[in-house]
Each structure stands twice: as structure tokens, then as C-alpha cells.
Amino acid sequence: MDKYLIPESKEEIKNAFILAFSIIENLKKKDILLLTPTKNLMQLQGLVEILGENSVNRLRHNDVVVTKECILRLESLRTFTHSHNNSIIIGIYPSKTMFDKLDDSNADVIIAVPSIITPDVQQWIETWTPKIYSEKIKKMEKEFIGNCVVKKSLEHLTSMLKTRDTHDMMIRSDFGNGITVALFKFLEENNEEFDPISIRKWAVNNSWSSEEADILQDMSQKVFDGRRIRRSIPIWTEEDLKKWREECNE
Template identity: 25%
Template structure:
């Protein structure tokens, strides 16, 4: 945990990264290790909703599952998260950096895979994010993202139908896909976490041959050919 706050101080060399969030599931997570690192006075202030100053450089405010923040321009240090907290953080816009300190890596592996996260101190990879396993599926997801209203995800029946029909067409064309990879791509490209979960659920059911009820999807009969053409040019 001390390394995590050291990470915030390192980022604080950039004046645009001096407003930080400490994200924990519940207030009780402040007790124990965090209190030992920050001290009782800082923890007491955080519990009262007051930010504390880290070495008079970085201002740190508290974020829990119960608090909604839609934008934050600065880094977030996440301690002992569950999926609900990580999803909340994924939905916050304009975040500059995220460091997650988990109870175990297994609990956050899906998040690591989503963001291609690396271990603190590892050599930074400045290459573009790894290519999607099948560029045709990626082109399909681009089409879906352009088509739906991202503020509501697939909440509208027509948007849900578009998602269902998309995966049906991929399956009919014998194009395999990984629902977890699909979810990760959607989160990285502006989808809310809950909406990405809903699309993943549809993708899994169709991949497994299970029935999914929906209205007519509205994709053209030759849409897979178009996705293949776009993929060949990307």
C-alpha cells in the first residue's frame, strides 16, 4: 500500500495529476493497512469526507461503492476492489491513471485483461493495444458501437435486437469470438460496464446455442461480408 501512495507522489510531479482518488469498497477498508500507512488523522478526515494532502503535493479524496463520480481528471489508487467498484471506476471519464492493489490477482484478472494492465514497475510498453483476436469481430463491434445509444447501452429493444442479431450472424458465418474479449473491447471503447456485461451475456448464450429472444435486428443480409472487407483493409 505504501508503494501505491508513492506512485501517487511520483505522478504528482505533473501538476495535472495532483488531484487523486483513493477508491475502496467500503469505509471499513480504511482500517488496518491503509490506516497504518496514512495515520489515524488522515483516515479520520477521509471518513468525514475531507481530502488529505500527501506530502503537501497530492490532494487525495475518498471514493467508495456508494458514491457516484462521473468525471475525474487525475489518477485513482484502488485498494482491495470487487467487481462493482472496478466497474464504477471504468465508467468514470477523463481518468489519467489507475493503480489497483487487489487481495488476489485472480479477483481482478478480467480487469487486467480488459485494460492490458501491467504490474507496477514493469517495463512500460508503448505499443498500441494488442490486436483483437479476429478483426472481423472487431469490425462488427465497431458497427454495433456506432449504432446504439451508448448512454443507454442495449436498454432499447432495437439496440438489444441489433446486438442479438450481430452475434447470430457471426455464429452463422462460423466466426468464433470470446465473450470476455468482446466485453473488454466494449469497455475500452466507451461502453458502460453494465452494458458491456449485458452484451457479453448475449454473446455467451448465442455462442453456446442457447435461445435469446429479441425483435428483428435489422442488419443487412450481407453485413458479415462488409465486416470482412473492412477487416481486410484495417
């Protein structure tokens, strides 16, 4: 069992996901369990910033969230059992009780995400000598959306939706909604893979508000899941796709 520690910072939860997604590429089983003290939404705000409120609410109600990389599940200390064999467990804000459960689990990889270095955290470090999240791993953040064509298409979409005066995204309008849905359908039809959670993270780091990013993620998730969506304005062309691909090859 490999063990990692994410040092405390303003981006500790995000760093844990970057590390987990980089590790799971080399694991046979593709699932990540998020272990938290409780399922209280107020204590899950760090997850909301990364996954979006819709995904976190699904996890809180014992549903799974499927991404291109893996399957995500959420358990609290009260509901967690060792019977499920997990590839990666991310222990968020661990206490001694959580550390005991993590150490007794059957996971391939443990990632501990403490908010501060308490005596319990220090004891776990001294006992197991976990690998520490490093600057080298931080560089993976730039590749959070691994598909360059998807990034180029999102940049194109952003330029079309951003208002001149307020810089808000017109994604709630019929036009904005329609071309956004059409974009994800267009990408899928042309075998350009995308991941809704990664798309949300890209959006909040590129001028989109959290609420706008949630809407963007929700639209991409519906297309990703194969659900029927009526509102679609198919403006995207083969010329757009050719341009995005050429820019990625420069």
C-alpha cells in the first residue's frame, strides 16, 4: 500500500485530485473513494469547489460519479467499511479514527489530506513516512484536461459567451445553452473525449463563476451520460475542429 500526504494549503483538495488522477492511470481498478468525517455539506465545500455541487450531492446520497478516469464514491467515518476493495482512498481532514480506518483498509493507495498538522497527523507521518506532494506533481495541474482539442474548443466557447460589459457567461440564454450542448455533442461525435469534472475545474480557472461552471459541467455530464437534450444549436463545423487540432499540433 502506497501512502501520500498532501501538505496544508488553500488548494489541498485540488492537489489530492491531481495526484489521484495521475496515479490511477497505472492501476487496474479505476475507482476512488472519498472518505470524510461526515457527509454534512458545510464540511464538503472543498469538494464542491472541485466537483461541483450537483456531483457532491449525488455522492452524499450514495450515488457514484463517473468520470473518464474513474468512478468516484463518498463515505463518511460512520458508513465506511473495509469490505470494499478500493484502488485509491482520499482521506479528507483525517483524525486518529480515520487514520486507523485508512491503515486497516485494502486500498492500493492512501492519500491523506489534513487541514493542519495535528499530533495525530505527525504520528502517522512518523509511522509510515508517506510520500509528500511535491512541485513535480503540481506541474500535472496544467494537464488536468488532457485533451488539447477540448481545451481549445472551450476557449472558443468562452470567447463566444462572454459579455463585453460584465464578463459574465451567457450560458443561461437559449443561444448560449444551445451552442454549449451542441459543442459537447460535436466533440463526442468526433471522438474527442472529455471529462465533466475536469471541464468544471478548467472553467473556474478561466473566467467562469462557480455557478456558471456548474451549468457547464451539468451540460457536459448529460452528453457524457448519453441523455437526450432537445436544446441544441449545431453551429460547430469541421473547419472549427480542424483549427483546434492544428493549434494543438503547433
